[in-house]
Amino acid sequence: MNPLILRRSALRAASRTRVSSAVVPRRTFLTIIEQGKEGWRLSLGRDPVRLSPGLNINIPLYHAVHKIDLRESSISIPNLPGYTADNVPVACSGSLFYRITDGYKACFEVSDVQTNIRNTGTSAVRSVLGHFTYDQVIGDRNELNKRLNTVIGNSIANWGVECTRFEIQTFQPANREVERQLELQMEAERNRRKQLLDTQAQINVAEGQKQRVILESEGHLAAKSNEADAAFKTVVREAEARKQQALMEASALAQQIDALAEAVAAPGSAPGPAERKQALTALIELRRLEQLRAIAAGTGNSTYFFGDRAAMGLGSTAGEAYNVDYAEQVKGGLVRKGRVDSGVAQAAI
Structure with missing residues (x-):
């Protein structure tokens, strides 16, 4: 017989032996529940018993064990088409994080907990996305995540599953045409904001000029008021000075008259009205002489x-x-x- 044919036959037999050993599970009377997981053992399909982490008895053909992972897990939702509130076709993807809080409900209230959680998350994303506009999602993605977390959490709470959070990973228009239209819209919005900012800047400049003119006018008014007050005080003080000067001159004239009257009066007698009149006449004549001297010293042609x-x-x-x-x-x-x-x-x- 050909040696090549014998080698091929031996390889086929070895492969069939490996497949048979992989398909037939090894039966044992013990089962191990890992830390962070929970097991439920059924006896002939009924009477569920909770198995804690560690080594537990598992009789073949009599017991059936279901293991539930109680740790926080995530389900990836791939690119999902949808429409926003303003009818913009988009494609988004995200991750749904959940944790099983009741293992009994997760095993016996729902057939396949992960598949149902994924289906619920997919439908919730499409439903909630229709309540937000494209600009709202772009501007505040956290609000969309919170809304999805609430909706999904309320839907899967009856299965003993808690939705910890939902994170949007990608969010973009469905095709290039929509993206181009959105770019034009965003450019128009930026131009509008720029015009608003320019208008506000012009208003601020005009308001500044207005305030400057008002302040300058108030400054001029205050300066004029201060000048008027200063002039008034100057006039009052000059009038007081002239008054004091006149009083002093009158007092000096009275003293001169008294002195002249005493000089004209007889020795040892007090000056009377006649002496005072004579002294006043003499002073008047002296003042006239002073005026004549001043006229003579002047430059007039008269x-x-x-x-x-x-x-x-x-x-x-x-x-x-x-x-x-x-x-x-x-x-x-x-x-x-x-x-x-x-x-x-x-x-x-």
Whole structure:
């Protein structure tokens, strides 16, 4: 016989032996429940008994053991098509995290707990996604996760399963055309926001200019008010100063009159009204002399005539020797007289 054929026959026999050994399970009277899991043993399909982690008895053909993982697990939901509230076709994927809290319900209230949890999560994602717009999901994905966690948790609570959280992993438009339309929409939205910001900036600039003008006008008003107050106080103080000066001058004049009256009065006697009047007349004459001295020292072109009226043939009165007003009157009379004489001469010619 051909050696190649014998080798192939031996390989086929070995493979059949390995398959048979893999298919036929080894039966034992003991079973091990790992930590973090829970077991339920049925006797001829009934009377479930809870098995704690460790070594437990398992009689073949009489007992059947169901193991439940009590640790937190996750189910991946692949790219799932759906529609948002504004009718945008999208594709999203996520992970559903759950934990079995009641092993009895998970074993006997539902046929296949993981498959049903996956189906519930898939339908919940499509349902909840229809309550949110595309911008809401993009802007706040946590709100969608919270809503999914609540909806899925309420649906699987009767199976003794707790939904710990749901995380959206990918969220994107279903095709390129929708993505392009959304990009145009987002660009328009950005332009609108830019225009709003520019308008608000212009409003802020105008408001700043308005406030600047108001503050400047208030500053000018305050400055004018301060200037008016300063001028008023200056006038009041100058008037008070003049008043004090007049009082001081009057007091000095009274002292001078008293001193002159005492000098004119007889020795050892008090000055009377006559002496005071004589002293006042003398002071007035002295003041007139001071005025005449000031007029003489001035740069005016006016000509003044001084002298008594008797010297001019017009009579004299006591106290009018240096009357400036009288001199002006005499000067005016002479001028008028010269004009009259010139007019008579011209008429005669």
